[in-house]
Amino acid sequence: MEEEYFKILNTKVEIAKCDITKESTDAIVNAANSHLAHGGGVAFAIARAGGPKINEESREYVKKYGPVPTGKVAVTSGGNLKARYVIHTVGPVWGEGNEDEKLSNAFYNSLFKADELELKSITFPAVSSGIYGFPKDRCAKIFFETVKRYLKENASGLTLVKMCLYSKKDYDIFEKTAREVFE
Numbered sequence: 001m002e003e004e005y006f007k008i009l010n011t012k013v014e015i016a017k018c019d020i021t022k023e024s025t026d027a028i029v030n031a032a033n034s035h036l037a038h039g040g041g042v043a044f045a046i047a048r049a050g051g052p053k054i055n056e057e058s059r060e061y062v063k064k065y066g067p068v069p070t071g072k073v074a075v076t077s078g079g080n081l082k083a084r085y086v087i088h089t090v091g092p093v094w095g096e097g098n099e100d101e102k103l104s105n106a107f108y109n110s111l112f113k114a115d116e117l118e119l120k121s122i123t124f125p126a127v128s129s130g131i132y133g134f135p136k137d138r139c140a141k142i143f144f145e146t147v148k149r150y151l152k153e154n155a156s157g158l159t160l161v162k163m164c165l166y167s168k169k170d171y172d173i174f175e176k177t178a179r180e181v182f183e
């Protein structure tokens with residue numbers, strides 16, 4: 001298993017080639033759409049592995065609060081996953097405008113929600129860089145810069161922030177970018 005990590009204050013920021021549905025952190029982040037309809041990509045894999053409870057809770061959330069705006073988050077239980085929670089964040093579609101800020105908000109608000117829930121660990125996918133078309137290298141830079149800023153601006157209880165990448169190619173992009181941001 002390939003992995004690399006960096007320290008920011010008391011938090012380990014880790015990059016790993018892994019399957020997010022098998023992560024045992026307190027929460028995993030889902031790259032969701034605004035209606036929390038988990039029909040493709042990472043969202044489908046998480047909903048399938050987590051069982052029907054995630055879809056049920058997602059439908060209930062949207063029914064009660066409406067669609068999740070881009071850059072914001074919603075929380076469900078982890079269902080059958082090892083993670084206790086799934087933090088669903090809506091990233092931008094490449095080309096819709098103001099994408100960098102929206103993606104940074106999606107990462108930042110996920111971290112904020114994890115602290116609000118008093119969690120110690122969270123695992124992210126490369127939000128928006130799949131079917132939403134966000135360039136991977138740009139996603140990586142925004143992720144690491146946002147994590148760095150968040151941890152410096154907030155008294156976070158998080159001891160682990162992990163980026164889980166499914167392919168070696170994506171891992172290499174994120175690992176290279178992390179070195180540029182943290183070293």
